[in-house]
Amino acid sequence: MHGVAITGSGLFTPPEVITNDELVAAFNAYADRFNAAHADAIAAGEVAAKPQSSAEFIFNASGIERRHVMDKAGVLDPDRMCPRLDARPDDAPSIMAEMGVDACRKALDMAGVDPGAVDAVICAASNHERAYPAIAVEIQSLLGTSGFAFDMNVACSSATFGIQTAADMIRAGSIRRALVVNPEICSGHLEWRDRDCHFIFGDVATAVLLERDEGLSGPRYRILSTRCATQFSNNIRNNNGFLRRAHDQMEDRRDMQFMQEGRKVFKEVLPMVSAHIAGHMQDEGVTADSLKRLWLHQANKTMNDYIGKKVLGRTPERGEQPNILQDYANTSSAGSIIAFALHSGDLxxxxxxxxxxxGAGYSVGSVIVERA
Incomplete structure (x- = not known):
């Protein structure tokens, strides 16, 4: 069995930003128009009025202050409330591939590795731009990597499941290097007209380079152990599959977007994740006192604070459990890797x-690493 190390990480951040105040102004304008258009039905009790949102509500519910998106204008248009992501010609790079390539090149540059030396590309993400050909194969072509590439989807756990998959192949000796890339266009799968979730997601892409840990001398994170688990639940769901309705049928898209039973998720996922991490650490002989950093999925600040306290047995000190939610919002599979990319160099x-x-599944993946 070969050792495995993360030698590079990369982050692509879309330049357009939506603040809570901007988002609330657009949502409330939409709500006012909806309520005015359906005033008679609302008065008759046939239609529920759309409630107003507020920046305070969003921050208290999530810890989010802003989010990066690929198209700001479409999201903030009260008559639309979703991004305009135009279809591209088949001979043009896809949006996800462009985002992913940017993150991958940064990871390769950090590691000082030529793309041609990479044996595999895994595009692990919640929301894929198309069914096939695989986005990973397109990224492979644009980068000029060798070997093979494939897509995988385990919702918000896709990055850690991708890392375990790549690490297992490197441990077994079938490959020497792999890129795990997580391009997430979450804005296209969010119902921006639903007050309970209209603030949750943002867009981003991350990537990590994994290498066989032989003859390496630069800064890196040795992967000591990986663990994944799943348990079926309908409490987080997106039906945007082979029965997908046209995106422009604005009034008929709700079940094709992100949906969740937030209270049930909070109640059921937190114990599952806390127990998973505790069991993984115990089996590997890693104590809470020896753990310097937790890079958690960035779904909700309250959830992360709960998990951090359960894992460490106390309230995490500043820097021990970095949150990036306030700037990026929930970026699905990429969240924990954003935290790792931005808050790992000081160890x-x-x-x-x-x-x-x-996340959805339910699914949970954990990766124990050690700075070398």
């Missing part, structure tokens, strides 16, 4: 940390 050799993502 000393021998320091250990844990990457964990969790």
């Amino acid at each position: 000393a050799p021998g320091d250990r940390g844990l990457i964990c993502s969790f």
